[in-house]
Amino acid sequence: xxxxxQSPRYKIIEKRQSVAFWCNPISGHATLYWYxxxxxxGPKLLIQFQNNGVVDDSQLPxxxxxxxxxxxxxxxxxxxxxxxxxxAVYLCASSPGTGEFFGPGTRLTVx
Amino acid sequence: xxxxxxxxxxxxxxxxxxxxxxxxxxxxMFDYFLWYKKYPAEGPTFLISISSIKDxxxxxxxxxxxxxxxKHLSLHIVPSQPGDSAVYFCAALSQGGSEKLVFGxxxxxxxxx
Numbered sequence: 001x002x003x004x005x006q007s008p009r010y011k012i013i014e015k016r017q018s019v020a021f022w023c024n025p026i027s028g029h030a031t032l033y034w035y036x037x038x039x040x041x042g043p044k045l046l047i048q049f050q051n052n053g054v055v056d057d058s059q060l061p062x063x064x065x066x067x068x069x070x071x072x073x074x075x076x077x078x079x080x081x082x083x084x085x086x087x088a089v090y091l092c093a094s095s096p097g098t099g100e101f102f103g104p105g106t107r108l109t110v111x
Numbered sequence: 112x113x114x115x116x117x118x119x120x121x122x123x124x125x126x127x128x129x130x131x132x133x134x135x136x137x138x139x140m141f142d143y144f145l146w147y148k149k150y151p152a153e154g155p156t157f158l159i160s161i162s163s164i165k166d167x168x169x170x171x172x173x174x175x176x177x178x179x180x181x182k183h184l185s186l187h188i189v190p191s192q193p194g195d196s197a198v199y200f201c202a203a204l205s206q207g208g209s210e211k212l213v214f215g216x217x218x219x220x221x222x223x224x
Contacts, residue, residue: 004154042115042200042214043155056211091154100212102147102154 002026004103006092012109018080021106025073025094031055033100034067034077035091043091049075082110114138115203117215125223130188132218134201137182141203141213146175146186149198149217158199159186191222 005024013019025032030051035043046065047057052072060067064083069075079086089105116135124130134144142163147155161168161175161184168175174187188195201215 009152040120040216042117042202042216043212044214045211048211093154099157102156104152104154 004092004094004101006090006103006106008106009104010107010109012111013082014111015084016081018078019082019108020076020078021090021092021108023075023077023092023103025075025092026096026101029094029096029101030072031095031097032069032075033091033093033095034075035093035102037089037091037105039088046077079108082108084110086110113215114141115201115213115215117199117201117218119218120216121219121221123221123223124191126193127190130186130191130195130220130222132186132188132199132201132220134184134186134215135182136184136203138203138205138213139182140205140207143204143206144175144177144184145202145204145212146173147200147202147214149200155200188220191220193222193224196220196222 007022032049034046037043046060047067048055049069052069067077087110089107091105092103093100145160146158148158149155159170159173161177177184198217198219200217202212204212
């Protein structure tokens with residue numbers, strides 16, 4: 001069974017630039033999550049989708065972050081404009097209902 | 112406000128000995144607890160979990176103990192192997208609530224040969 005795919009794996013940008021991350025969850029998994037993991041901390045949930053609907057985006061900085069899952073499968077997370085403090089690993093996870101399966105993450109460095 | 116705390120950022124043990132990783136939580140609504148293991152450049156992978164109706168769950172070399180009154184759980188790895196070297200995250204959720212996973216900061220375990 002293929003795991004959660006994420007791209008790119010690494011991204012370096014300058015502050016105020018825009019960036020987008022892509023996630024392809026495990027086939028059939030209705031729930032998709034985006035987490036932000038800052039160095040030295042645990043993953044923090046940014047947004048949770050159930051199919052193509054948002055379940056929880058209470059910790060998503062909506063002034064600069066946006067996410068969509070238009071067809072209920074793949075998802076993109078966008079940051080516009082990026083700040084230095086956005087440097088982190090962005091993890092995508094999917095779930096069939098119980099248990100979360102994480103992708104390898106995208107490491108973002110904002111200079 | 113850190114609801115899940117892993118107060119030891121790192122732990123080093125000898126191969127063959129026991130590794131004990133600790134986790135404390137503050138939210139009494141949490142009723143399901145999970146441990147994840149993370150290697151560098153990979154996402155976290157699920158290791159073991161425990162429901163609040165139990166005080167112990169065992170899976171091979173891994174055992175998780177839950178002390179609800181102390182709001183404390185621990186992960187025991189016996190015997191420890193060099194391949195266990197990774198960052199271990201404790202996570203908790205409230206099944207009757209938002210079911211949002213709340214993670215601790217992680218403990219980096221190093222098992223020395």
